[in-house]
Amino acid sequence: MTSRAPSNLTQGHDPGPRRPGVDEMALASRDLGGGLRQVVLSVPDMRCGGCMARLETTLAGAPEVRSVRANLTTKRLTITWQTENNSQPDFAALIGAIGYTAVLPTEGHDQSDAEMSELLRALAVAGFCSMNIMLLSVSVWWGADPSIRQALHMISAALALPAVIFSGATFYRSAWRALAHGRVNMDVPISIGVLLSFFLSAYDTFAEGRQAYFEAGTSLLFVLLIGRTLDKMMRKRARSAAASLADMMPKGAHVIDPEGRIDYISLSDIAPGTHLLIATGDRIPADGTILTGISELDRSLVTGESRWETIAPGGLVRAGDLNVGHPLTVEATTAPENSTLAELHRMLEAVEDGRSEYRMLIDRAARLYAPVVHGLSLLAFFGWLLATNDIHHSLTISITVLIISCPCALGLAVPMVQVVAARRLFKHGVVARDGSALERLAVVDTVVFDKTGTLTRYDPMLVAATSTGPMGFSLAASLARHSSHPLSKAIVSYAARGNAETLPLEDVREIPGNGLEACFRGERYRLGRAAWATDSHLMNRPAASTVVLTQGREVLASFVFGERVGAGSANAVRFLKEQGIAVQMLTGDVADAALAVAREVGIDEVTAAALPKDKAEVIDALRSRGRKVMMIGDGINDAVALKRAHVSMAPASGSDIGRSVADFILLNADMNGLEVALTTARRAAMLIRQNFALAIVYNVVSIPVALSGYASPLIAAVAMSTSSIFVVANALRLDKKDSLPSWRPARKNRLAGAVQ
Amino acid sequence: MSSLLFLIPITVVMGIAGLGAFLWSLRNGQYEDLEGAAERILFENDDKPLGG
Numbered sequence: 001m002t003s004r005a006p007s008n009l010t011q012g013h014d015p016g017p018r019r020p021g022v023d024e025m026a027l028a029s030r031d032l033g034g035g036l037r038q039v040v041l042s043v044p045d046m047r048c049g050g051c052m053a054r055l056e057t058t059l060a061g062a063p064e065v066r067s068v069r070a071n072l073t074t075k076r077l078t079i080t081w082q083t084e085n086n087s088q089p090d091f092a093a094l095i096g097a098i099g100y101t102a103v104l105p106t107e108g109h110d111q112s113d114a115e116m117s118e119l120l121r122a123l124a125v126a127g128f129c130s131m132n133i134m135l136l137s138v139s140v141w142w143g144a145d146p147s148i149r150q151a152l153h154m155i156s157a158a159l160a161l162p163a164v165i166f167s168g169a170t171f172y173r174s175a176w177r178a179l180a181h182g183r184v185n186m187d188v189p190i191s192i193g194v195l196l197s198f199f200l201s202a203y204d205t206f207a208e209g210r211q212a213y214f215e216a217g218t219s220l221l222f223v224l225l226i227g228r229t230l231d232k233m234m235r236k237r238a239r240s241a242a243a244s245l246a247d248m249m250p251k252g253a254h255v256i257d258p259e260g261r262i263d264y265i266s267l268s269d270i271a272p273g274t275h276l277l278i279a280t281g282d283r284i285p286a287d288g289t290i291l292t293g294i295s296e297l298d299r300s301l302v303t304g305e306s307r308w309e310t311i312a313p314g315g316l317v318r319a320g321d322l323n324v325g326h327p328l329t330v331e332a333t334t335a336p337e338n339s340t341l342a343e344l345h346r347m348l349e350a351v352e353d354g355r356s357e358y359r360m361l362i363d364r365a366a367r368l369y370a371p372v373v374h375g376l377s378l379l380a381f382f383g384w385l386l387a388t389n390d391i392h393h394s395l396t397i398s399i400t401v402l403i404i405s406c407p408c409a410l411g412l413a414v415p416m417v418q419v420v421a422a423r424r425l426f427k428h429g430v431v432a433r434d435g436s437a438l439e440r441l442a443v444v445d446t447v448v449f450d451k452t453g454t455l456t457r458y459d460p461m462l463v464a465a466t467s468t469g470p471m472g473f474s475l476a477a478s479l480a481r482h483s484s485h486p487l488s489k490a491i492v493s494y495a496a497r498g499n500a501e502t503l504p505l506e507d508v509r510e511i512p513g514n515g516l517e518a519c520f521r522g523e524r525y526r527l528g529r530a531a532w533a534t535d536s537h538l539m540n541r542p543a544a545s546t547v548v549l550t551q552g553r554e555v556l557a558s559f560v561f562g563e564r565v566g567a568g569s570a571n572a573v574r575f576l577k578e579q580g581i582a583v584q585m586l587t588g589d590v591a592d593a594a595l596a597v598a599r600e601v602g603i604d605e606v607t608a609a610a611l612p613k614d615k616a617e618v619i620d621a622l623r624s625r626g627r628k629v630m631m632i633g634d635g636i637n638d639a640v641a642l643k644r645a646h647v648s649m650a651p652a653s654g655s656d657i658g659r660s661v662a663d664f665i666l667l668n669a670d671m672n673g674l675e676v677a678l679t680t681a682r683r684a685a686m687l688i689r690q691n692f693a694l695a696i697v698y699n700v701v702s703i704p705v706a707l708s709g710y711a712s713p714l715i716a717a718v719a720m721s722t723s724s725i726f727v728v729a730n731a732l733r734l735d736k737k738d739s740l741p742s743w744r745p746a747r748k749n750r751l752a753g754a755v756q
Numbered sequence: 757m758s759s760l761l762f763l764i765p766i767t768v769v770m771g772i773a774g775l776g777a778f779l780w781s782l783r784n785g786q787y788e789d790l791e792g793a794a795e796r797i798l799f800e801n802d803d804k805p806l807g808g
Contacts, residue, residue, distance in 0.1 A: 049795025072792030117782055124782075128775040132768060148760065155764060 020104045020251075022090045023264030027252050028104050032080065036066060041077045041091065042105040046070065051100065058098050062089045074240040076105065104251065116232055122167040123225040129163035130218035137215045153205040153212045160214040164198045167221050170228065184370045186362065186411060192374075193402040194221060200395055211396075216403050216716055223724050227412035230419045231435065238422065241431045241667070253277075253285045256329070267336045278328040280484060284321045287339045288330040290314060294512035295325030300452040301635045301655050302340070304588025304610075306563050307545065310513045320636055320655070324486055326512045344612070344636060345657065351616070351643050360436045361688065362414050377401045380707050397709050404706045404716040405699050413691035413727035420734045421684040428676040429668040437663035440647040441677060442685035443628050447576050448619065448645070450633030451587035451597055452563075453654055457669065460545070461564035462490050465557070471503075472557030476549045478503040479516045479527040487547055488516070491527075491559055515547070526550045530558075563597060568670035570601045575675045577602070582627075586615050588637050615641035632674070634658045649674070680734070687734055691727045698723045 020028070029039035046052060052070040055077060059068040064081045071078070079091060095102040133156045140152050168191070175187035194217040201212040252266045254277040262277065270276070270286050278284055280295075296308040302320045310325075311317065317330055319339035336342060377398045384394035418435035425432050432438055449455050467473050477495030480488035481502070508518040515528010526533040526549070533550040549557040576583050584605040587594045594608040607618055615633075619641045622629045631638065631645035634654025642648040642661045650662035651669060659665055666673040702719055705711050711719070781787070 049792070049798055052792055052795060053799045070792060071789040072795060073789045117787075120782055120787070121779060124775055124778050128771055132771055135767070136764075151760075152764075155768070159768070 020092050020102070021264075022088055023254075024104065024251050025091060026088055027264070027266050035083050036080055037083055038078065038080045039091070040105060041079065041095070041102045043070075043075055043077055043095065043100050043102050045100050046072065046075050046077075048072075054098060055095065055100060058094060059091065062091075062094060064089050076240075077102070116229075116236055119170070119225065119229045119232055122170060123222070123229050126163045126167035126218060126222040126225050129159045129167075130215060130222045132159050133215045133218055137213075150205070153201075153214075156212065156214040157202050157205050160198060160201075160218050163218045163221055164194060167218075167225060168194050171221070171224070184367070186370065189370055189373045189402060189405075190220070190224060190411075193217065193399065196395075197399045197403065200399060204392075216399075219721060220403060223721060224411045227415045231415035234415070234419045234422045234432075235434055237426065238431050238433050241426070241665070254279070270332055270336050272333055272335060274332045276330045276332055278323045278330055280323060280325065280327060282323055284317045284319055284323065284330065286332040286336040287316070287318050287334045288332040289316055291329040291331050293326055293328035295323055295328050296513065298322040298324050300589075302637060304450065304452050304635055304637045306452045306456065306589050306593055312513065326510075341636065341657075344639065348639055348643060348657065348661065351640050361439055362411075365692070373402065373405045376405065376703060376707070383707075384709065393709075397706065400706045400711050400716045401703060404702045404711060404719060412724050413695065413731060414688055416728050416731035417684050417687045417691065417734060420731055421680050424680055424735055425664075425673075425677055428673055429666065430673040430677045431665040431667060432677075433663045433665075437647060438681045438684050439688075440628075440663070441630065441681035444581065444630040444647060444678070446582045446584065446622055446627040446629045448584045448586050448622070448629060448631050448633075448641070449573075449603065450631075450635060450638050451585055451589055451594055453634040454566075454632055454651060455569040455585070455601055455671070456563040456565050456597055459486065459564060460490065460561040462494050462559055463562040464560040465491075465494060467557040469556055472549060473498055474500040474503055475520065475525055476500075476527055476557050476559070478505055478520075479508070479518055479525065479549070482508045482518070483510055483516055487545075487559075487561060488527075490561070491547070494559075523551055525556075563593065565597060565600050566670045568672035568674075572671035572674045573601045573603055576678075579678070584618075586610055586618055586631075586633075586641070588612075588615075588635070612637040612640050616644050619644045632671075649677070683734055687731060691730055694727055694730065695723065698726075 025039055025041075026037070029037040032038050043051075043055065046055060049072070052072050056068050056070050059065055059077070059079060062081075064084065065079060066082055067078075067080045069078045070076070077095075081089065092102045136152045136156050136159075140149055144152060171187045171190050171194070174185065175191040178185040178188060197213060197217040201214050201217075205212045252264055253270060255263055255265055255270070256275040256277060257263055267285055274286075275291065276285065276288065284297075290311060290313050292313055294310070294312045296310050297317065298308050299318070299321050300306055301322065302318060308324060317328075319336060319341040380401045381394045381398035384397050385391065388394065415435060418432075418438055421438055422432045422435075465473070467476075473495050477492050477500040480491040480495075482488075482505075503520055505518040505520050508516065510516050511528070511532075513529075514532040515526060517524065517526050517528075519525075528547060530546050530548045533548050534553050534555065545561045547559045547561070548555050573583055582605075583603050584607070585594060585598050585603045586607045588610055589608060591606075591608040594606050598604070598606045607614075610618065615638060619629055619631060623644070623646070628646045630647045630649065631641050632649040633642055634651045636655045636657050638650075639655075639657045639661050642650065642658060647664075648662040649664040649666060650658040651666045652659070653669055664673075664677060698719075702711070702716075706716060786793070
């Protein structure tokens with residue numbers, strides 16, 4: 001494929017190759033008023049300060065550009081420019097010229113930023129209040145005479161107020177939502193504990209001047225908010241990584257209006273009857289019929305079929321097909337929102353989510369934990385009330401129980417492990433969408449692979465080249481140089497490695513859909529499809545596509561193309577089998593192509609020629625047998641299966657639909673990330689279980705102490721913080737180097753992939 | 757003990773000032789690009805954060 005070829009050179013964070021044009025950029029930009037426009041571009045290969053400075057100085061050098069700012073964390077560039085006399089610099093080309101790839105991000109700005117800063121604000125307020133109250137409490141405990149104690153408690157009350165009202169709001173809202181739906185979650189005991197301890201302390205401060213414990217509630221809020229913030233940060237990072245991948249579908253298309261002018265319009269303006277111009281390497285934006293042009297279509301993203309289809313005027317095209325041959329004019333038959341692709345989008349919404357019944361570990365724990373905590377606390381209250389007949393004392397003990405058994409370890413330890421795991425995965429080129437995905441990945445026992453684009457690469461590979469004479473390769477290469485067809489390019493690059501010379505050809509013609517024809521020293525040569533080049537109509541097209549060079553009808557050289565199996569595919573399959581995980585292949589491609597790849601990577605169980613519906617059914621059948629299935633696929637045809645599976649993974653080079661459904665995105669084009677992901681997920685699951693065990697041991701020890709009335713709320717708060725520190729320290733063990741013994745071979749493979 | 761009467765308010769005011777500074781920097785977009793900010797110190801551009 002023309003457009004895919006350069007992406008091989010930039011292995012690693014392969015963003016997909018489609019470079020947005022000037023028109024598309026203008027369409028995606030925002031009008032700031034006063035002739036200023038702003039666009040946000042994603043530059044996935046911006047990796048260091050040097051890249052950042054280079055991008056900024058290069059773009060700032062363009063005369064129209066008013067300001068440019070790079071963000072290294074999100075790998076985005078914000079460019080503001082002046083639109084004068086309608087000229088616009090081609091930013092993507094400017095960026096491309098210095099060796100970077102610019103793509104339009106899939107989504108503009110996400111509103112999660114606002115949520116994030118709200119959490120940070122709540123965290124800051126809770127931190128400030130709890131630290132100050134802690135200091136005041138220390139002086140109270142050190143011994144202060146009653147009048148000063150009263151004053152210190154009043155200051156504490158004033159300091160606790162913003163934390164309880166502002167920082168606690170997140171928990172109250174969530175607890176209220178749960179209660180309104182008749183459920184109980186972790187936030188219910190938290191909210192009750194915080195509010196009760198605050199009101200009782202306030203009552204004590206003003207009414208009786210006894211002991212107060214504002215620090216317990218506020219430090220609880222502080223620690224829990226740290227957990228929430230970490231969780232949110234992980235998601236934000238995953239989202240920005242996912243959004244920095246290129247959108248496969250164009251945001252607009254070139255159209256020919258009735259007066260014959262060529263215009264660039266947005267997708268939503270395409271109506272049935274619109275004439276579209278599809279350049280080589282473009283995806284077709286809407287279903288339609290071909291008016292002029294003969295070309296080849298790569299439909300692998302839609303159907304899973306690896307072989308290109310030759311199409312001629314009158315032929316039908318579908319949205320999502322990639323034009324690899326020659327420019328086409330297409331008359332749209334439906335608007336893009338009614339195309340096959342859009343229909344699939346709608347179908348996907350109706351599909352029941354395979355993981356909807358999955359409950360996160362923390363929720364499952366909450367269902368057991370919350371009633372027990374509430375029950376114990378109530379029991380303590382009534383027990384002590386009966387024994388001592390002192391409401392105040394009983395209430396204090398009941399609050400102590402509530403706070404000491406508060407799910408801090410759960411609220412902090414689980415997200416902590418998940419954040420560390422996600423960061424580790426990110427370093428290895430795997431983006432985890434959220435923590436529950438890691439939990440689900442750890443229990444997988446069956447892996448189902450898609451073929452095209454997952455185990456294999458999109459670009460065809462030259463499998464074998466044979467020549468009968470010394471001139472064969474030189475002639476073929478010289479001919480191929482005249483074409484931009486992907487197969488021609490492959491031949492040129494192959495010949496360049498040998499000692500092919502460039503021969504002076506005359507009268508070179510390209511016959512779309514067939515091949516090239518030229519004269520050399522009075523002889524006519526043809527390079528192209530075997531049936532055409534040898535002028536025979538009998539020959540069957542072999543499984544792998546073959547290109548031959550002929551003189552007359554005599555074959556001088558032949559080139560066999562096959563599917564390029566991804567560098568890490570065989571390794572990944574072997575690793576999975578070693579782990580005792582069943583491996584299957586599920587593809588929309590024909591059986592012989594599927595079997596060839598399956599043999600090469602070592603998969604025994606193959607289902608070929610599967611329609612998207614069949615794929616989902618295969619997954620369902622596996623699930624109904626109690627298997628925990630992971631689906632790995634990239635195409636539009638995999639989307640439903642990805643959604644139905646217990647956990648799903650998509651390579652970054654896949655379709656937008658596939659990526660938006662998948663739980664994990666593999667940024668590196670090979671399957672090496674799979675091993676890292678599985679190992680990390682299992683280790684994370686183990687650490688989470690350890691943390692739970694720690695929390696249970698802590699509770700078993702501390703709850704009886706609290707029940708028997710030996711702990712005050714302050715001691716409860718201190719004990720709780722200590723347990724949190726233990727649990728966090730345990731979570732950090734995940735990042736130890738020796739936990740992934742396989743990182744070395746994985747790295748070597750990636751380098752090998754880069755030079756193919 | 758009367759020293760507490762002015763020491764505690766001073767502590768609280770300083771704390772509030774710190775909190776205010778943090779909230780201001782948050783609003784000012786200074787936490788938007790922590791990695792980039794670490795690298796920018798190496799370049800001789802006289803630049804300001806995006807929001808400033």
